[in-house]
Amino acid sequence: xxxxxxxxxxxxxxxxxxxxxxxxxxxxxxxxxxxxxxxxxxxxxxxxxxxxxxxxxxxxxxxxxxxxxxxxxxxxxxxxxxxxxxxxxxxxxxxxxxxxxxxxxxxxxxxxxx
Numbered sequence: 648x649x650x651x652x653x654x655x656x657x658x659x660x661x662x663x664x665x666x667x668x669x670x671x672x673x674x675x676x677x678x679x680x681x682x683x684x685x686x687x688x689x690x691x692x693x694x695x696x697x698x699x700x701x702x703x704x705x706x707x708x709x710x711x712x713x714x715x716x717x718x719x720x721x722x723x724x725x726x727x728x729x730x731x732x733x734x735x736x737x738x739x740x741x742x743x744x745x746x747x748x749x750x751x752x753x754x755x756x757x758x759x760x761x
Contacts, residue, residue: 679717685710
């Protein structure tokens with residue numbers, strides 16, 4: 648299979664079914680799982696100085712992360728997010744670092760103006 652056929656095959660498979668899984672129904676409720684899907688591809692080739700030697704390569708990646716689910720019932724429709732504890736910890740850490748840096752800067756400015 649050449650690169651163009653492989654690329655077409657991957658693009659054809661990446662559709663709504665990749666992001667929204669098959670609905671699951673039970674007890675008057677329907678749940679549709681939702682994911683964030685990303686993919687990327689790259690490639691290149693080249694020739695050495697004076698046209699001597701040549702090479703090429705390529706690669707790609709695909710990732711899917713669950714985001715939550717859509718719940719449909721007689722009471723209505725709602726999106727329920729799935730919260731990843733690692734994302735919360737990362738946000739907390741970034742907030743602490745920014746607070747510390749901004750606090751040091753404000754402290755220096757106060758000392759300089761006094």
